[in-house]
């Protein structure tokens with residue numbers, strides 16, 4: 001990535017953002033007009049090719065998207081539930097085929113049959129009221145799902161009121177960054193976005209970096225099919241997330257906070273913006289907060305449809321308006337991130353956990369859960385459970401408790417669960433009783449906790465089709481920066497497709513070579529991570545797959 005481009009695109013600060021402007025230009029038509037895009041490029045002193053290179057990357061900016069009016073969810077949970085062919089058929093009664101696009105995923109995994117129309121998401125039996133929706137998109141209310149804490153309600157504790165909730169923020173402002181950082185480090189809170197990196201260390205790196213300008217980014221690009229816990233927090237607990245960003249800013253000396261929220265969550269954008277306005281109006285954010293001399297300004301950037309933008313360096317490129325390819329590390333974002341300035345990127349849920357730590361102390365968080373995986377974790381259960389929803393679970397809880405007691409078991413037979421998104425492991429049902437919900441148990445079992453979304457793979461869903469679906473997703477979402485992933489995910493998809501179509505058996509040695517190349521040669525955890533679920537499937541469902549391999 002070009003450092004000069006980062007400087008040029010950052011010249012106007014956050015008030016006038018190139019990527020935001022591209023999104024605005026695309027709104028009327030689904031893609032920016034070429035002449036308007038050229039004018040925008042001129043205004044930022046970048047080339048037209050840079051603007052086109054960016055716009056052509058995203059689902060909701062690229063020219064192929066022109067004229068799309070409605071989008072069908074093609075995420076894994078909707079795919080496994082088999083609801084989408086009927087949704088598509090029904091949509092064709094109101095829209096021309098060329099007006100129908102796809103989105104992955106709308107985070108409606110608890111009831112499926114999901115689609116998006118005019119900036120709103122619908123799921124469950126909403127499709128049966130399609131005519132009404134087309135007349136009035138507000139005719140159907142927000143979706144509902146179970147929200148429950150298995151023991152301790154921390155992230156799911158109902159919001160009190162602004163004054164009570166922000167009392168710990170007043171204490172933080174009277175304290176000092178060093179003391180606040182110590183409290184966070186004591187908690188041993190680990191990132192909830194997938195990698196499990198301690199937030200305290202990341203904040204410390206950024207705090208030490210010398211720069212008058214620093215950024216706090218909330219990664220709200222929750223693209224893992226099966227996950228909707230970040231959506232829950234943004235829509236129902238937005239102040240927890242904003243609180244975490246304020247505290248992170250205070251610790252590091254950053255004065256700008258950006259929420260990068262996926263376009264597939266339109267309601268999360270408006271609800272979070274309302275919460276930001278509330279904070280600014282009450283003096284809890286903005287300039288000279290509560291007379292402390294500390295400033296912190298929030299800004300929401302709406303993403304434009306790309307899974308890889310959840311990867312933190314692709315996300316930074318995205319906000320800058322560059323093509324969102326993954327960056328080579330080092331330098332790490334905490335040293336050189338957005339517009340070349342020190343930047344901390346954290347997941348929504350990680351940030352939301354800071355409220356409890358500021359209120360009760362880092363030691364109180366550390367006491368919950370296991371030694372290495374402290375605190376609670378949100379888990380999303382899909383529509384195959386009798387009680388789908390978002391559950392707050394103490395780290396270390398047996399998975400059988402999550403599935404049977406919280407989820408109420410399955411409504412129809414399920415043979416495996418993919419836990420932790422498309423890069424997470426595929427756990428056969430008979431292995432569930434060997435796992436507890438924490439980073440270590442999953443890693444030692446050969447799986448990955450990730451963001452802890454749960455997608456059920458029903459008994460009658462062919463595993464070869466699941467492999468095909470995984471590679472299809474990985475190939476479509478690859479940023480294309482490195483060969484192993486750009487070519488390898490496509491080859492994996494082709495092999496699975498040919499095997500399904502018949503007359504072709506996959507050479508096991510060649511396939512294993514492909515998986516090794518992806519694991520060892522990929523630049524980031526996208527290409528590097530996709531072999532894990534595929535290997536799990538090959539190990540545990542060998543008998544089912546036998547006829548497809550030589």
Ligand SMILES: Cc1cc2nc3c(=O)[nH]c(=O)nc-3n(C[C@H](O)[C@H](O)[C@H](O)COP(=O)(O)O)c2cc1C
Pocket residue numbers: 190191192193194195196197219220221222223224307308309310311312313345346347348350351524525526
């Ligand atoms: C392909 C890919 C997609 C990712 N998507 C997300 C995402 O949607 N949300 C997220 O918080 N982290 C995502 N991550 C992880 C981020 O790169 C980063 O580790 C995370 O935002 C850091 O926050 P945390 O430490 O609070 O977890 C993704 C990583 C990869 C490789």
Ligand code: SF4
Pocket residue numbers: 308326477478479480481482483485486522523524525526527528
């Ligand atoms: S592994 Fe895939 S997504 Fe990651 S940098 Fe390489 S091409 Fe991009």
